[in-house]
Amino acid sequence: MxxxxxxxxxxxxxxxxxxxxxxxxxxxxxxxxxxxxxxxxxxxxxxxxxxxxxxxxxxxxxxxxxxxxxxxxxxxxxxxxxxxxxxxxxxxxxxxxxxxxxxxxxxxxxxxxxxxxxxxxxxxxxxxxxxxxxxxDRGPAQPRLSDREREVLTQWFQCESKQLVAERMRITPRTVDTYLDRVRVKYANVGRPAPTKAALLARAIQDGLVGLDDL
The missing domain is CATH 3.40.50.2300 (Response regulator)
Incomplete structure (x- = not known):
């Protein structure tokens, strides 16, 4: 298409x-x-x-x-x-x-x-x-993410959809959404909102959670 x-x-x-x-x-x-x-x-x-x-x-x-x-x-x-x-x-x-x-x-x-x-x-x-x-641009405050939240985040950056993340990790798409929502809330709470996938990727790179090689 x-x-x-x-x-x-x-x-x-x-x-x-x-x-x-x-x-x-x-x-x-x-x-x-x-x-x-x-x-x-x-x-x-x-x-x-x-x-x-x-x-x-x-x-x-x-x-x-x-x-x-x-x-x-x-x-x-x-x-x-x-x-x-x-x-x-x-x-x-x-x-x-x-x-x-x-x-x-x-x-x-x-x-x-x-x-x-x-x-x-x-x-x-x-x-x-x-x-x-x-x-x-290094963010002034980094949220504290759990290992599982980081794992879901990295998988999401590597996949085209949350469904693929769920299949890779053997969890439900709703669980993927829950983890990503938690990450966004944590970033918002430290004054660094990330409303989109691209913005969240930028935050993760700034904080060393993922590198360009991971993508």
């Missing part, structure tokens, strides 16, 4: 390039809507897309990027930020807001294609800029 994408960007050359990269990808990826404002994500067929690729500086209103990202994430959209900004602070803020991945436009088409496939399959993806930002 094809992955459908809405692209929000105000540079015609970028839009043309993204369309071409997806068309040449080994996996079927289709841009079904594109525009210069986040409003395109709510205009048919944009509201049917699996993934939204978002530039942070678009739209005539020039809304703060935090508002644009939150608006998409809060309704369950899978968002990939694709921007010229290379600020570690912006990258981490976007991750905390719930984006699936943060890429700079200098990182090349391979990373955008790979991040799009990962987002559609509910898998985290760490391009170089995001990995560097995560590695440079």
């Amino acid at each position: 094809a992955i459908t994408v809405t692209v929000v960007d105000d540079h015609p050359a970028i839009l043309a390039g993204v369309r071409a990269w997806y068309a040449e990808a080994g996996r079927s990826i289709q841009v079904i809507a594109a525009g210069t404002s986040v409003d395109v994500a709510w205009t048919a067929p944009g509201d049917q897309a699996d993934v939204v690729v978002l530039d942070l500086n678009v739209g005539a209103e020039r809304m703060p990027y935090q508002r644009a990202v939150r608006r998409l994430v809060d309704v369950g959209r899978k968002v990939i930020v694709y921007t010229m900004q290379d600020s570690e602070e912006v990258a981490l803020t976007c991750l905390e807001l719930g984006v699936c991945a943060f890429l700079t436009k200098s990182e090349g088409h391979e990373h955008l294609v790979a991040a799009t496939i990962a987002a559609a399959e509910n898998r985290p993806y760490l391009p170089p800029t995001l990995a560097g930002a995560i590695a440079a």
Whole structure:
């Protein structure tokens, strides 16, 4: 089944390039809507897309990027930020807001294609800029996780679904959910919320719970 994408960007050359990269990808990826404002994500067929690729500086209103990202994430959209900004602070803020991945436009088409496939399959993806930002940011307070919580967490990062985690560990998907909910609560309690899989992966890497080799 094809992955459908809405692209929000105000540079015609970028839009043309993204369309071409997806068309040449080994996996079927289709841009079904594109525009210069986040409003395109709510205009048919944009509201049917699996993934939204978002530039942070678009739209005539020039809304703060935090508002644009939150608006998409809060309704369950899978968002990939694709921007010229290379600020570690912006990258981490976007991750905390719930984006699936943060890429700079200098990182090349391979990373955008790979991040799009990962987002559609509910898998985290760490391009170089995001990995560097995560590695440079050490959380001030680490939650105390049990060995079992760490094990479930690592398995979840390696699997496409909680069902696969359950099968590997011979537990129920509901038990997987329970462990992951406990981990999220513990992170929230130390002031480091992790609402999404990508954000939770960032926290785990920051705290040395998992390494890139584990993925």
